[in-house]
Structure formats: C-alpha cells, structure tokens
Amino acid sequence: MRLGCLMVMSLGLASAAEPELPRATVARVTGAMVVDGRLDEPFWKQTAEQGGFGRLGGKGTPSVATTFRVAADATALRVGIVCQEPNPEQLVARTSRRDGPIWSDDSVEFLVQPGPRFYYQFAVNAAAAQFDARVPLEGGAGTAEATLWDGVWQTAVHREAGFWSVELRLPWAALDLGPETLGTWRLNVGRTAARRMEYSAWAPVVKGFHDLPRFGYLDGLAIKPTDYPLDGSRLQIPPLRVGGNRFRLRLPARRAGPYQVKMAVQRWAPGPPPARRPVGQPLSAKGGELAMDLRVPVKEAGVLQQLVVEVAEASGRPLLLRAHLFQAPDPLVANLAWPVAYAGDGQVRAAVTVALAPGFAPGLLTARLTSNGKAVGKPTAFPLPRSGDYPVALPLTGLPDDLYQLELTARVPEVGEFREVLPFYKVVGPFDQAGRAAGPSS
Known part of the structure; x- marks a missing residue:
C-alpha cells in the first residue's frame, strides 16, 4: 500500500514536471x-x-x-x-x-x-x-x-x-x-x-x-x-541524364479531375521556383490513378539543376508540387590504361563510359590519334547503341616516340556531340627490343 502511494506520488511529480x-x-x-x-x-x-x-x-x-x-x-x-x-x-x-x-x-x-x-x-x-x-x-x-x-x-x-x-x-x-x-x-x-x-x-x-x-x-x-485529392507521397523520379529522359507519372487520385500537369527544368538558383509550362492537354484520373508519360530533356551535365513537377486543377490552383534536384553525370568519360605506351604494347587502350538518357537513337563513337595538332593514321568508328562501357584500342605500330593525343568523340542524333582528349607518351620501354639494343652492355 505504501509502495502504491509512492508510485502515485512519483507519477504526479513527473507529470507536474512535464513542461506545457x-x-x-x-x-x-x-x-x-x-x-x-x-x-x-x-x-x-x-x-x-x-x-x-x-x-x-x-x-x-x-x-x-x-x-x-x-x-x-x-x-x-x-x-x-x-x-x-x-x-x-x-x-x-x-x-x-x-x-x-x-x-x-x-x-x-x-x-x-x-x-x-x-x-x-x-x-x-x-x-x-x-x-x-x-x-x-x-x-x-x-x-x-x-x-x-x-x-x-x-x-x-x-x-x-x-x-x-x-x-x-x-x-x-x-x-x-x-x-x-x-x-x-x-x-x-x-x-x-x-x-x-x-x-x-x-x-x-x-x-x-x-x-x-x-x-x-x-x-x-x-x-x-x-481540397488535395492527389497522393504524391510515393512519387519517385528516376536518375536523370543528358538527353530525353522518360518516366511515367503515377499518382493515386481521390477525384477524377480534370488535371493539368506542368513541368520545368533549369539550372538551380536561389529565389522563386521556375515557372512551369503545361505538358499536353488536361487529363482525368482512371481507376483511381492519374497517369501520364513525361519526357524530361536535360542538356547539361555536372551542374546542379532542378526539375519541378506541378499538377493543378482546372482553375489553375496547384494540388501537387514536387522538386527534384539533380546533377547529370558527364555523358562521355574516358581513361587511359596507362599515360605511357611502350612500343612493345602495340596499341593504346582506353576505357570509355557513355552515360545518356535511355532510348536514344544509335550513334557513333569515333577514336583517332593526333600529334602536334595533326591527325595520325585513320580514325576508327565504333557503334554506340546504348549507354555503357566501351573498350577502345588503337594501333601504335610504326609510330615514332612522341607525345600523342587520343581524341574520342561521341555523336548521338538529337542529343549532341561529346568529346574527350587523352594525352599520352609513346616511348621505348625497358623490355622493347629497341630499348635493349640501345641500352648499356652488361
């Protein structure tokens, strides 16, 4: 009984101590x-x-x-x-x-x-x-x-x-x-x-x-x-790349509509959000869902950008607003296997990664060698059907020791042209026949 009283008193003191x-x-x-x-x-x-x-x-x-x-x-x-x-x-x-x-x-x-x-x-x-x-x-x-x-x-x-x-x-x-x-x-x-x-x-x-x-x-x-019949809490926007990105907007809707979808894409900057423009015609929800295919054009890589999606009712009053901040990856990234190529290697090799929005028209990846601003040999073209990794190798046989550049150009219809230049030295290596002949005798 005494313990019960102490517990009640303790609870009362704890409640009194709680701030309003x-x-x-x-x-x-x-x-x-x-x-x-x-x-x-x-x-x-x-x-x-x-x-x-x-x-x-x-x-x-x-x-x-x-x-x-x-x-x-x-x-x-x-x-x-x-x-x-x-x-x-x-x-x-x-x-x-x-x-x-x-x-x-x-x-x-x-x-x-x-x-x-x-x-x-x-x-x-x-x-x-x-x-x-x-x-x-x-x-x-x-x-x-x-x-x-x-x-x-x-x-x-x-x-x-x-x-x-x-x-x-x-x-x-x-x-x-x-x-x-x-x-x-x-x-x-x-x-x-x-x-x-x-x-x-x-x-x-x-x-x-x-x-x-x-x-x-x-x-x-x-x-x-x-007043707010759309549920945007599960809206997910996929990673965006340079090119014409596409994704399907799907929103649970508690009212048929009609609704007007609006969109804007631009570099992010402090201040008011960008003005959104209508996408297509007003549409209604079907089966409790508002669905629409959106195309999001991205023209730049490496800078902070924002996509703003708005869904408004017929009067123009916004019902849903969502932003997506993103930085598109570089569409063409290339790295040499080694910045020095030996004569015995016979070729210069590079790993090339292409990262563009899915669904682009097939393009071409062109590789060529230059030295002192002049082309060396003939360029080589590789088909570019999709984003991914592409190994590139060009022959070096018969070329004198010098500083060269491996120039890589990706041309994709309706998307653009992207270029990487990788300098490297071609030299006589320690295990090349010419290197052994020129070295000191033992």
Whole structure:
C-alpha cells in the first residue's frame, strides 16, 4: 500500500514536471507577399508574435531573443522569423549550396507535422542557403528518404542593425495534404547561433530540434481534406541524364479531375521556383490513378539543376508540387590504361563510359590519334547503341616516340556531340627490343 502511494506520488511529480507545450495560431490573411525577408507587408501586423524560446535541453534563456509569426492564405503557409543579433555583420554563413550543412551556420529551422506519416524540415542560414527534408515518422531523420526529398518553397534573408530576419513561403501543394491531414499541426522553430554555439527552440525539446513528442501546436489552419485529392507521397523520379529522359507519372487520385500537369527544368538558383509550362492537354484520373508519360530533356551535365513537377486543377490552383534536384553525370568519360605506351604494347587502350538518357537513337563513337595538332593514321568508328562501357584500342605500330593525343568523340542524333582528349607518351620501354639494343652492355 505504501509502495502504491509512492508510485502515485512519483507519477504526479513527473507529470507536474512535464513542461506545457506551446501553441501558436495561424492568421488567415490576404494580400500579396514579397519574399524578401523584411516582414514589412501589412498582413504581418495581423499576425500574433510568438516568442519564449529556451535553450536546448531546458538550460535556461538564450542570450538573444528569437520571435516568429505564422500566417496563411489560400495557397501557402507564410512564416516570418526575427533573430535579435547585436553584431549581424559577424554572422556565420559558410554554406551556400542547396541542402548543405547549414546547421553549422547561423540558421533557423521551421519543423512542421501536418499528418500522421511525415514531418517537414525547412532550414535557412544567414546567407539564405536552403535545406529541406521530409522525415517519415517510421525511420526518422537519418533515413535517406528524408534528405533526398526536395520541396518547392521560397525564402529570403534580411539584415539590419541589431537583428536578421527570414521569410518563408511554403505552398500547401508541397506538403502531401489529404484526408489524413490533422486539424491541429505539430510545430517547432529552432535557431542556431553558431558563433556562440547556442541552440534555442520555441518548443521545450530536449533531444534536439527533431524531438517530435515535445513539439508545440499550430492551430487555425482549416485545411479541407477534399481540397488535395492527389497522393504524391510515393512519387519517385528516376536518375536523370543528358538527353530525353522518360518516366511515367503515377499518382493515386481521390477525384477524377480534370488535371493539368506542368513541368520545368533549369539550372538551380536561389529565389522563386521556375515557372512551369503545361505538358499536353488536361487529363482525368482512371481507376483511381492519374497517369501520364513525361519526357524530361536535360542538356547539361555536372551542374546542379532542378526539375519541378506541378499538377493543378482546372482553375489553375496547384494540388501537387514536387522538386527534384539533380546533377547529370558527364555523358562521355574516358581513361587511359596507362599515360605511357611502350612500343612493345602495340596499341593504346582506353576505357570509355557513355552515360545518356535511355532510348536514344544509335550513334557513333569515333577514336583517332593526333600529334602536334595533326591527325595520325585513320580514325576508327565504333557503334554506340546504348549507354555503357566501351573498350577502345588503337594501333601504335610504326609510330615514332612522341607525345600523342587520343581524341574520342561521341555523336548521338538529337542529343549532341561529346568529346574527350587523352594525352599520352609513346616511348621505348625497358623490355622493347629497341630499348635493349640501345641500352648499356652488361
């Protein structure tokens, strides 16, 4: 009996020690939003300011304050974050690339859980570099699925004396909304002050910004489950290469439509996402699925690019937005077996790899030798029916010792021409007959 009382008292003390989870309410607003980081549009004055940040793990109040506001319109969530900072010129922002390690910089993170399957992380450093992730509730933030997800969203950073501020615009169509969407979302906002190595958060998290059970609450969203009838949570885009990539868009649909698919491909750059153009005519879902074959033309390799896919309803309102960041591999890569060829080898050999989008028209791989800018011998052509590895060998018999270049050119109809030049020396080797004759006697 005494033990039972102690257990009840212990449970009561533990419950009393649990911090109260904070709540924020979304302000429904209208009017344009210019994403410039300034928070100077009139609607921000209608939005309640949220503060009360604490150091990570309940270790007291941070040395500088952070506040945020959340508003919503018919198509997106609007977030404004203000970080007090006595020396904004000393902010740390080493990372400039998309999805880089911005958490080691001065940065803010907006984490939100709209439904039972995922929560989302949108992070921005003081140089406006972005990081995003869609974290499955089964598996957690360390899974590849989380970090490979790319959202379509906008952000900007502004600095002034005494503070720096961030604006984010997160389209509803990027958040996998549907019948499972919660009436009240879970929310946390975190800040990293890199120079002071200080981490603070709005919610009383202990294990880090991703401590989901201790997230606060976001009220007042009023999302209708029927407004988003497409399920893009399992949408997968295959690896993209130079050429005309093709894949089949397949989306479970809870409404017949009609729908308009739109698409854009371009180099990735900070700022607004690229304008999407319609692909084909509006189409309807059949058998509960919206399906369409998409052709994705890629013209460059080795640079960060983005594919944006949008599906809109007849009125033009976006229902699904998904980005895919990629860097296409070089279409032609060649390596010599050895940068020096001996006379006794009889030939120069190279390993050639062709990496183009599947289904291209057969082309030709041409190899030739040059020296001092002049062709040596006749070129040799190899059929190029598909991507893959191609061994190349050209004869060296009768050629004098010299510096040569093995020039390789892949020509593929409707895709392009790609070239590699591999320099090498032809010399008399230690086991060549000529080498032994010229060497000193023993």
